[in-house]
Amino acid sequence: MYAFYSLLVYIFYTVFKKEEEEGLQGEHDASPDEPGPVTMETRSKRSDGHTPRMRKKACARLSESSSSSDSDEVSDEDEEDDSVKPACTPLAAFLSFKQESEKRRTPPVHLDTPGKTPPLTDSPLVAVMSHLLSFLEQYSHFQQLQQQADQYRVQLKRHRVQHRRQMKALRASYRQRLRDKNNIISSLEEAVSQQQSPSPLSDGESSSNIGTPAGVHRLVESLYGLQGERSKLRGELHLLHSQLEQKEQDRHSRIQAFQQQIDELKSCIEEREEELSRLRTATGATDSEKRVLCLSAENESLKQSLSVTQGLLQQLSTIPSQSSNMLVKENENLRSRVQQLESSLQQRAEQLSQLERRSEQSEWRRAEELRKREDRVRELQLELDREKGKEPVVKYVTQTVEVESAATVKQLNKARQRNEVLAGRLSDQNERCRQLEEQIRKSDEYSCNLQHKIAAYEREITKLREELLKEIGHLEERKEEAVRAAASCSADHFQNLQDQFFSLQKRLTALPPTLRSMKTDYASLRSQVRNFSDFYGSAINEAKKQIAAAINEMSEANKDLLEKYRKEVALRRKYHEQLVELKGNIRVLCRVKPVLKEDQHEEGQSVVVATDPNNESSLTVISKGKGRIFELDKVFQPQATQEEIFQEIEPLVTSCIDGYHVCIFAYGQTGSGKTHTMEGTVENPGINQRALKHLFNEIEERKDMWSYTVSVSSVEIYNEVLRDLLSKDGEKLDIKINPDGTGQLHVPGLRVIEVKSFQHIKKILATARRNRITFGTQMNQHSSRSHALLCITVQGTDLATGSKTTGKLNLVDLAGSERVWKSGAEGERLKEAQNINRSLLALGDVIQALRARQTHIPFRNSRLTYLLQDSLGKGSKTVMVVQVSALESNVGETLCSLKFAQRVCKVELGPAARKIESGVGQCD
Numbered sequence: 001m002y003a004f005y006s007l008l009v010y011i012f013y014t015v016f017k018k019e020e021e022e023g024l025q026g027e028h029d030a031s032p033d034e035p036g037p038v039t040m041e042t043r044s045k046r047s048d049g050h051t052p053r054m055r056k057k058a059c060a061r062l063s064e065s066s067s068s069s070d071s072d073e074v075s076d077e078d079e080e081d082d083s084v085k086p087a088c089t090p091l092a093a094f095l096s097f098k099q100e101s102e103k104r105r106t107p108p109v110h111l112d113t114p115g116k117t118p119p120l121t122d123s124p125l126v127a128v129m130s131h132l133l134s135f136l137e138q139y140s141h142f143q144q145l146q147q148q149a150d151q152y153r154v155q156l157k158r159h160r161v162q163h164r165r166q167m168k169a170l171r172a173s174y175r176q177r178l179r180d181k182n183n184i185i186s187s188l189e190e191a192v193s194q195q196q197s198p199s200p201l202s203d204g205e206s207s208s209n210i211g212t213p214a215g216v217h218r219l220v221e222s223l224y225g226l227q228g229e230r231s232k233l234r235g236e237l238h239l240l241h242s243q244l245e246q247k248e249q250d251r252h253s254r255i256q257a258f259q260q261q262i263d264e265l266k267s268c269i270e271e272r273e274e275e276l277s278r279l280r281t282a283t284g285a286t287d288s289e290k291r292v293l294c295l296s297a298e299n300e301s302l303k304q305s306l307s308v309t310q311g312l313l314q315q316l317s318t319i320p321s322q323s324s325n326m327l328v329k330e331n332e333n334l335r336s337r338v339q340q341l342e343s344s345l346q347q348r349a350e351q352l353s354q355l356e357r358r359s360e361q362s363e364w365r366r367a368e369e370l371r372k373r374e375d376r377v378r379e380l381q382l383e384l385d386r387e388k389g390k391e392p393v394v395k396y397v398t399q400t401v402e403v404e405s406a407a408t409v410k411q412l413n414k415a416r417q418r419n420e421v422l423a424g425r426l427s428d429q430n431e432r433c434r435q436l437e438e439q440i441r442k443s444d445e446y447s448c449n450l451q452h453k454i455a456a457y458e459r460e461i462t463k464l465r466e467e468l469l470k471e472i473g474h475l476e477e478r479k480e481e482a483v484r485a486a487a488s489c490s491a492d493h494f495q496n497l498q499d500q501f502f503s504l505q506k507r508l509t510a511l512p513p514t515l516r517s518m519k520t521d522y523a524s525l526r527s528q529v530r531n532f533s534d535f536y537g538s539a540i541n542e543a544k545k546q547i548a549a550a551i552n553e554m555s556e557a558n559k560d561l562l563e564k565y566r567k568e569v570a571l572r573r574k575y576h577e578q579l580v581e582l583k584g585n586i587r588v589l590c591r592v593k594p595v596l597k598e599d600q601h602e603e604g605q606s607v608v609v610a611t612d613p614n615n616e617s618s619l620t621v622i623s624k625g626k627g628r629i630f631e632l633d634k635v636f637q638p639q640a641t642q643e644e645i646f647q648e649i650e651p652l653v654t655s656c657i658d659g660y661h662v663c664i665f666a667y668g669q670t671g672s673g674k675t676h677t678m679e680g681t682v683e684n685p686g687i688n689q690r691a692l693k694h695l696f697n698e699i700e701e702r703k704d705m706w707s708y709t710v711s712v713s714s715v716e717i718y719n720e721v722l723r724d725l726l727s728k729d730g731e732k733l734d735i736k737i738n739p740d741g742t743g744q745l746h747v748p749g750l751r752v753i754e755v756k757s758f759q760h761i762k763k764i765l766a767t768a769r770r771n772r773i774t775f776g777t778q779m780n781q782h783s784s785r786s787h788a789l790l791c792i793t794v795q796g797t798d799l800a801t802g803s804k805t806t807g808k809l810n811l812v813d814l815a816g817s818e819r820v821w822k823s824g825a826e827g828e829r830l831k832e833a834q835n836i837n838r839s840l841l842a843l844g845d846v847i848q849a850l851r852a853r854q855t856h857i858p859f860r861n862s863r864l865t866y867l868l869q870d871s872l873g874k875g876s877k878t879v880m881v882v883q884v885s886a887l888e889s890n891v892g893e894t895l896c897s898l899k900f901a902q903r904v905c906k907v908e909l910g911p912a913a914r915k916i917e918s919g920v921g922q923c924d
Ligand SMILES: Nc1ncnc2c1ncn2[C@@H]1O[C@H](COP(=O)(O)OP(=O)(O)OP(=O)(O)O)[C@@H](O)[C@H]1O
Pocket: 592, 593, 594, 596, 638, 668, 669, 670, 671, 672, 673, 674, 675, 676, 677, 780, 782, 783, 784, 785, 814, 815, 816, 817, 883
């Protein structure tokens, strides 16, 4: 027994001695300054419960040894297992031997069931030993737990390393992303600064660019770009946020897993404690109590070591929290960076919103402008619609007029038929009259013959009577002679004489019946003639009555017709006026001069003006390789005839007869064909002559209703001096206000000729042409150096109402608008050219003022505009014929002329006003 105890003591001593030595050795090896790996020796010392200081040191070492490798840990664990084994093996051998001997005497003891102590009633030693054994089991279990904890720690370390690596990678990727974002932001900033520097945000010039479509387009593009960048950055930010959240969640889940493991360890330790307490209560022996106390002390130390392990674990858990702190810090950094980014984004967003606002403003301005333009377009559309609306009215009225005129024509036809019937009757009557007259003539002839015959008879009778009387006288004489002879001669001779006498008497008595019959014939003829003249007179009277009745009938019908005709004429005039107004009271026509041989001074000159046969109002001029299109009221082809040009102007000439003021002027560079268009040649006259011819034709047509007087004057303006082209002396004239109080202009001393016929006007035009000043320039052999005005005044009087109209027609051939250097002008010619250009400039100013609807129109700036005041201002009708050359050498002048023409095109003169005086008073 003693030997057994000594053996036991020896075993314990050996075990504890060895462990203490090893512990001391470990303490000596592990200095506090040298962080080293946590070994099994240190833990075995802790398990002995010898020195809490050592434990602390170990803890410190553990906390410091964050970088120890996993392989070390694994080797330590193996060593620990070997240190337990030598103590257990002899004990186990001893116990098995003892149990074998006990078995032989007593029923077997069940040691394998934990918590169930076999009944060691007879041998306290066996009980203690079994306790000891169970303690050793517990100890080995505890060591296993420690191993588990170590494994956890290793795992934790691995996790930490992994986590570090991940964090490194994450940090690197964050840094890379941040760098990328910084790059993006800097590029954005660059882009913004590039946009800001020349642009609308900084200077006034560029702000004006906002208004331009290109500026707005640029702005909108940059806006879209910035918005895209912003959304991209936002996306990236969201990604970062989500990644951070993911990391945070991972960290939390890991901490929770560690916590769970610690909790499990805690519960394990508590279970062991309970078991120990149970063991303690089960033993109760004094020595063994001491041992148990010792064991409980060990247990305590174990507890402490556990708590240390917990601390360690906590520390370990704090490591991830440190790393998580770092992460948090990083997160914070990132967050702050993100915030910075967000703030910069916000700034960008503000800038963007500013840009947007500005672009919105500019858009708004543009929209406003657009709206205004649309309004204007709508107004114009409305006007057009109104005008178009008028068209159906005009159409309707024209149709009704057409219907009416058709009815009138029908009536006219009927009346014509009636007239024809009446004319037939009249011709019958006339025929009868003629027959009667023929009869009368015949009867007159007959009676004349009869009278002649009667006269012949009477002459014969008287002759015969005279002869008879002579005979009788002879006979008487012969009788007396015979008596005297008888007295003296023979009775035979007397007898002869008597016989002769008696025969004569017989002849005399035989004569009267013929004479009587002749007399009766004559009387009857006379009565016939008298009767016929009566019948003829009554027939003539009858015919006259019938003719008068027919004429009366016709004049009644004609009155209606005349009235209708008047109405129709009035309507025609009205529609004509409306037509002219619809076309515009200021019209611009363009005539392209055909390329003549004499114009091609240089060879190879190309034609740069093109007309479009399908579009009569457009003209293209090619200058410097670019085509420029001009829109005018009408563009004539180069081959257009004088008649075609006049056809376009004819309605305005008619207007002049109706009492309107009309001005037709030709404008263009020298040699472009102004004089050709206005005056023309003798064989091929221009507008002037054709207009006057048309005037006289129209007047002739209206002569039943109107009487007209046409007066003509012609002046030229040369070097701002007014001269009469119809007077020989050529003295200077002045423009003055008419003293009659009408406010009209007049030129005192100007010769105004009343024209009776077209032939008369031809002579007048020829005189004016002769008197006009022309000189040769480089551009034109016979360049007109003055503005020539032919002023025609037409005064009309309505024969029915007595109302009067005064129409004016100004036909102006302007001097050439050539450039001074090009015309080769020098000295006097230079002065001329300057004056021409000055007056044309004044004309341009007047047009400009009319276009801008200014209250003051500078008519008085030149003689030309002053004289044309009546016909250029409001209420007038104006036609400008712009003459252009098609040659390349004249392209500059052509462009100038066409630009001026386009300006004129935009002038609105308002509705034309007819100058009419009623029979009683004036009603303009
Ligand atoms: N359409 C045309 N057809 C034929 N010849 C033309 C035509 N137009 C002009 N001409 C001719 O061109 C020449 C110059 O024309 P015109 O004298 O009419 O020019 P202009 O513009 O009046 O010049 P200026 O301003 O110098 O008086 C004339 O010989 C004329 O016959």
